Amino acid sequence: MSDPETWTDPFQRAILANSLISVDRAFESTGFRTAATRYRAGTTSAQDQLADLFLLNTGIERHDHEAQASVRGYFIDSGLTMLSHNGREAIDAVVRVPLPDPSPLDASLADCLRRRRSRRRFSGGSVGRADLSALLWAAAGITARARVEVPGSDDTVEMLWRTAPSPGGLYGVDLHVAAANVEGLERGLYRFDPRGGALWLVDGEAAMERALEACCFSEEMISVSQAGAALFLCGRPPKLYRKYGDRGLRYLFLEAGEIVQNVHLAVTALGLGDVETAGFYDQEVNEALGLDGLTATLVHTVVVGVLEEHRDRTE
Numbered sequence: 001m002s003d004p005e006t007w008t009d010p011f012q013r014a015i016l017a018n019s020l021i022s023v024d025r026a027f028e029s030t031g032f033r034t035a036a037t038r039y040r041a042g043t044t045s046a047q048d049q050l051a052d053l054f055l056l057n058t059g060i061e062r063h064d065h066e067a068q069a070s071v072r073g074y075f076i077d078s079g080l081t082m083l084s085h086n087g088r089e090a091i092d093a094v095v096r097v098p099l100p101d102p103s104p105l106d107a108s109l110a111d112c113l114r115r116r117r118s119r120r121r122f123s124g125g126s127v128g129r130a131d132l133s134a135l136l137w138a139a140a141g142i143t144a145r146a147r148v149e150v151p152g153s154d155d156t157v158e159m160l161w162r163t164a165p166s167p168g169g170l171y172g173v174d175l176h177v178a179a180a181n182v183e184g185l186e187r188g189l190y191r192f193d194p195r196g197g198a199l200w201l202v203d204g205e206a207a208m209e210r211a212l213e214a215c216c217f218s219e220e221m222i223s224v225s226q227a228g229a230a231l232f233l234c235g236r237p238p239k240l241y242r243k244y245g246d247r248g249l250r251y252l253f254l255e256a257g258e259i260v261q262n263v264h265l266a267v268t269a270l271g272l273g274d275v276e277t278a279g280f281y282d283q284e285v286n287e288a289l290g291l292d293g294l295t296a297t298l299v300h301t302v303v304v305g306v307l308e309e310h311r312d313r314t315e
């Protein structure tokens with residue numbers, strides 16, 4: 001083979017350049033990779049391959065009877081009774097703030113799908129309380145109730161279903177709300193209570209500011225200080241692990257995505273703006289929200305506000 005230093009063909013030069021690049025997954029290393037760089041990337045320590053290991057270890061296999069038994073366990077009496085408690089868990093707070101009826105979401109679906117866009121510049125105008133109520137309803141409102149017989153007993157339990165689908169109906173994502181500038185709402189951190197369309201005040205302005213400040217990389221990227229509210233989607237992974245094992249974590253993220261798209265469509269229908277942010281500083285936001293980061297952890301965030309061109313909407 002000729003000396004690579006003498007190669008002039010652009011394709012050969014590209015191979016040479018890429019054979020010298022770093023094998024880590026940082027952006028510097030993206031580009032055309034030779035088999036050699038791929039091989040080396042695949043033989044670094046397990047620490048560097050956590051994402052691959054996660055995928056491998058959370059796959060489902062046919063004839064895995066233990067996994068099937070674990071899922072079936074949710075259709076026996078205690079499983080059903082537990083499911084019926086979803087959305088009725090106690091919230092550690094004393095101040096309950098009722099929400100008004102949600103603003104109507106009567107724009108056409110096709111129109112909202114067409115107009116939805118990530119918006120990062122907000123005017124500093126306040127978000128209406130009925131608009132916030134509509135966003136929370138779209139995210140996690142109760143839309144159906146049914147009494148279900150508990151197998152092997154005369155008991156029945158009431159099940160609640162929501163706007164967004166949830167793996168196994170377990171509803172492992174809770175909604176926390178930073179009300180920074182919402183009409184008639186004290187600035188602070190709240191928890192959404194899907195049962196009665198209410199908020200519970202869980203912490204004050206200082207904690208809210210800390211959560212907002214750490215929920216995206218910078219003010220230049222998203223004008224968070226001018227936003228009206230942020231929705232923090234907080235996952236409780238163990239709820240999912242009990243049924244699905246480690247695979248439950250995948251499902252938790254999927255559920256968050258479904259909730260967030262509902263929020264985007266409602267935001268669009270209301271003429272507000274929003275952007276989801278996965279680029280948050282995990283530990284800082286978790287601390288501000290009072291989450292330990294493992295049994296309860298921030299999964300996703302949506303920042304909502306009045307758009308700059310609609311500054312006069314609520315003023």
Ligand SMILES: Cc1cc2nc3c(=O)[nH]c(=O)nc-3n(C[C@H](O)[C@H](O)[C@H](O)COP(=O)(O)O)c2cc1C
Binds near residue numbers: 120277
């Ligand atoms: C999972 C996920 C995470 C995202 N995180 C951020 C983020 O941290 N900051 C941001 O400005 N946009 C974020 N976005 C928004 C995307 O940048 C945006 O959806 C994309 O550029 C397409 O633009 P569009 O939403 O206007 O169609 C995120 C989107 C998704 C789906």
